[in-house]
Amino acid sequence: MYLSLAAIRFLLSLPSALAVGLLLLPRLIGEDGGRFKPAVAALALVRAVFGFALLYVTARAIFPADRPIEFDTLWEFTVNTSVGNAWIGTQLVAFLFAALAAARLFVASDLLDQVTLWVGVVLIAIVSVTGHAIDDGLPRWTQLSFLLHTAAGLTWLGGLLGLVWWMFTARGKPPEVAAQLAERWSFIAKVAMAIVAVTGFAIAWENVGSIPNMLATPYGRMLTLKLVFLCAVLLAALALARYITRRPEGEFNFAWYSKVGAGESVFALALLSIAGYIAVITPAAHETSLYWPLPFRLSYIATWGQNPAMFSPIWWWGIAAVVLAIMAALIWWTPRTRQYRLYATPAISAAALISLSVSFATEAYTDTYDDPTQDYTAESVSRGLAHFQENCIGCHGAQGEGNGPLAKDLKNQQGLLVQPADLTAPHVGTHTIGDIFHWLTHGGQSGVMPAFREQLDVDDRWDVINFLLMMSYSNRARFMSPQPMIQWLIAPDFALIDPEENATSLFKLRGVPTLISFARCGSSNGDPTARAASVKIAHEAAKAAGVNQVTIYDAACPQEAKAREVVHPKAVETAYSVINRYPNETPSEEIEEAHFLVDRSGYIRARFRTFAPDDGNTQKLSGLAAELAREPLIEISLHSH
Structure with missing residues (x-):
C-alpha cells in the first residue's frame, strides 16, 4: 500500500510541477509562452483528476483490508477526518489551477498568467499536507518547513524539466536568448535548492532524530539514498553552470546542454519518487524496529574517551589520519606537486577521513540502536531488579560488581578464565542500550554469558536494561x-x-x-x-x-x-x-x-x-x-x- 500511495503522490506532483515550470520559464525571457499553453492546461487537468485516486488509495491504506470502500464510507471519511479535509482543500486548489490554465487558452492576459503561476506554486506546496505535514504533533516551524521544502523542490524540478523541454524544442532561437534563459534559471534554481537544503535539514531533524537512524530505519535509508541522488543532481548542475560562464561569445550548444539537463532530470525524478515514498512511511524518529546494517559504529566515548594506551590501534589510526592530512596539504601547496593536486589531494584527504573514522570505530550489532519497549520508569527498574536477581547474580554478584559465586570458575571455549563484567563500572556507559539488549538476547561477547531470549521476553529484557542503567550509576551515587x-x-x-x-x-x-x-x-x-x-x-x-x-x-x-x-x-x-x-x-x-x-x-x-x-x-x-x-x-x- 505504501508503494501505491507513493506512486499516486508521484503522479500528482509531477504534472503540477512541470506545469509551474512551463509557466515560469517564458516569463524569465519575456516570451508569451503560447506554445506551452495546451500542455499546461492538460497537465493541470491531469493533476486534478489524479486527486481522486489519492483519496481512494489513502482511505484504502487506513481502512481494514476486508472492509469494502463504498461511496457513503468514502464521503464520511472525507468530511469527518483531518486527512479528508486536507484532501478537500488541496483538491479545490487543484481545480482552481485547472480552470485558470484552461482560461489561458482563450484569454491572453499577463495578470491571468501571473495568477495561474502563483496558484500553481501554492498547489505544489500544499501537496505536503497530505503527508507527514498534517501531523498536529509537529512544531509549527516543521510544518512550515514542509510547505517551503515542497514548494521550492517542485518548482526547481518543474523548471528543470521545462528548461530541458525548451532547449530540445528551441528551433531557430538565438544562442543569446538560450544563454539568458539558462543564466536566469540558474539563479532561481540556486535559491530554490538553498531553501530545499535548509528546510530539508529542519524536516530531517524532526523526523529522523539522530544520525544512526539514517542507516537503521527504512525512512533513514531512503533519505540517505535521496541525498546520493541529490549529489548527482548537484554535479550535473555544476557542469551546466560552468558551461554558462565559459561558453564562447555568441554560441550555445543546445544539444550538449539538453543532454546534460536531461541526465540531471533523471536524477531529479528519482528524488521525487523517493520523496513520495518517505512522505507516507513511518518517520525514523517514530520507528520502533531498528536494524543497524554495519558491524561497527563511530563513538568517541567508546574509543578516545577511554584514554587508550599510547600506540594502541586507536592511536595508530589517528596518527595515520594526521599524517595523511599533512600529505594532502603539502601536495596542494607545494609548487612542484600542484599539477597532481586536483586528484591526489581529494584521494589522500578521503584516506585521512577514513583513517580518522576507523580510530573512532567500535563494534556494533543489528540491535545496537534499538529503541526500548519499556520506558525508563521506577516500576520497570523494580521489575528489572527482580529479573537480575533471578538470572544474573550468580556471575555478576548481588551488587553487579562481577563478583558472584560462579565468577571465579567461568571459562570460555578456549578454556581461559573470564571475569564477569562489573556493571557499576564506567565502561557500561560506552555501550548503547541496544548493545546490551543484543547480549541479553544472543549471549555476551566473551561467549560465557548465555542468551536469555528463552527466559526473558522482549519487555523483560528492557526492564533489566533499565535496572542496569541505574546500577551503572550506583558507585558514583554513593557520594x-x-x-x-x-x-x-x-x-x-x-x-x-x-x-x-x-x-x-x-x-x-x-x-x-x-x-x-x-x-x-x-x-x-x-x-x-x-x-x-x-x-x-x-x-x-x-x-x-x-x-x-x-x-x-x-x-x-x-x-x-x-x-x-x-x-x-x-x-x-x-x-x-x-x-x-x-x-x-x-x-x-x-x-x-x-x-x-x-x-x-x-x-x-x-x-x-x-x-x-x-x-x-x-x-x-x-x-x-x-x-x-x-x-x-x-x-x-x-x-x-
Whole structure:
C-alpha cells in the first residue's frame, strides 16, 4: 500500500510541477509562452483528476483490508477526518489551477498568467499536507518547513524539466536568448535548492532524530539514498553552470546542454519518487524496529574517551589520519606537486577521513540502536531488579560488581578464565542500550554469558536494561550529598496519585524542582520520634522553597507531612534504593530515610539524609531550589544517558 500511495503522490506532483515550470520559464525571457499553453492546461487537468485516486488509495491504506470502500464510507471519511479535509482543500486548489490554465487558452492576459503561476506554486506546496505535514504533533516551524521544502523542490524540478523541454524544442532561437534563459534559471534554481537544503535539514531533524537512524530505519535509508541522488543532481548542475560562464561569445550548444539537463532530470525524478515514498512511511524518529546494517559504529566515548594506551590501534589510526592530512596539504601547496593536486589531494584527504573514522570505530550489532519497549520508569527498574536477581547474580554478584559465586570458575571455549563484567563500572556507559539488549538476547561477547531470549521476553529484557542503567550509576551515587552536583543522573519516572489528574507522573512535574522523600517512620532502626520530626521539617522546607514534593512514607509517618503520593510505592522505593548507597554501608532495598532533589529538567542533583532544626539542611534546600529554578529547562530523553 505504501508503494501505491507513493506512486499516486508521484503522479500528482509531477504534472503540477512541470506545469509551474512551463509557466515560469517564458516569463524569465519575456516570451508569451503560447506554445506551452495546451500542455499546461492538460497537465493541470491531469493533476486534478489524479486527486481522486489519492483519496481512494489513502482511505484504502487506513481502512481494514476486508472492509469494502463504498461511496457513503468514502464521503464520511472525507468530511469527518483531518486527512479528508486536507484532501478537500488541496483538491479545490487543484481545480482552481485547472480552470485558470484552461482560461489561458482563450484569454491572453499577463495578470491571468501571473495568477495561474502563483496558484500553481501554492498547489505544489500544499501537496505536503497530505503527508507527514498534517501531523498536529509537529512544531509549527516543521510544518512550515514542509510547505517551503515542497514548494521550492517542485518548482526547481518543474523548471528543470521545462528548461530541458525548451532547449530540445528551441528551433531557430538565438544562442543569446538560450544563454539568458539558462543564466536566469540558474539563479532561481540556486535559491530554490538553498531553501530545499535548509528546510530539508529542519524536516530531517524532526523526523529522523539522530544520525544512526539514517542507516537503521527504512525512512533513514531512503533519505540517505535521496541525498546520493541529490549529489548527482548537484554535479550535473555544476557542469551546466560552468558551461554558462565559459561558453564562447555568441554560441550555445543546445544539444550538449539538453543532454546534460536531461541526465540531471533523471536524477531529479528519482528524488521525487523517493520523496513520495518517505512522505507516507513511518518517520525514523517514530520507528520502533531498528536494524543497524554495519558491524561497527563511530563513538568517541567508546574509543578516545577511554584514554587508550599510547600506540594502541586507536592511536595508530589517528596518527595515520594526521599524517595523511599533512600529505594532502603539502601536495596542494607545494609548487612542484600542484599539477597532481586536483586528484591526489581529494584521494589522500578521503584516506585521512577514513583513517580518522576507523580510530573512532567500535563494534556494533543489528540491535545496537534499538529503541526500548519499556520506558525508563521506577516500576520497570523494580521489575528489572527482580529479573537480575533471578538470572544474573550468580556471575555478576548481588551488587553487579562481577563478583558472584560462579565468577571465579567461568571459562570460555578456549578454556581461559573470564571475569564477569562489573556493571557499576564506567565502561557500561560506552555501550548503547541496544548493545546490551543484543547480549541479553544472543549471549555476551566473551561467549560465557548465555542468551536469555528463552527466559526473558522482549519487555523483560528492557526492564533489566533499565535496572542496569541505574546500577551503572550506583558507585558514583554513593557520594551524593546536599551539595549540588552536575546533571548526570536522570530520575526514573513513576506514576502519581493526583485526584485532579493534573500531574499523573513525575515526568509531568518537570518545570519546577521536586523533592522525592522516602521514610519508614515505623522502622525499628533509629529514633522514630526524630524521623517523624525530620519528615515534618522536610515537608515545610519544600513548601517554603516552592518546590514540588512527592512522599513515599509508611503509615507511621505523620499525615500532615505527606505530599503527592505514588501509585506503586514499593516499586519506587525498590528502584531508588539502587542509587541510595553510602560508603561503607550495606545496600538495602528499603530506604529508612532519604530525600532526593530533582531539578526542573528531571536530573537528580542532591540528596539529604535527614532534616533537623540545627543541621542547616533546610537552608541548603532553599538555596539550592532557588538556584535550580533559575537554570534553563532542558528537554531530555528518558534514555539519553
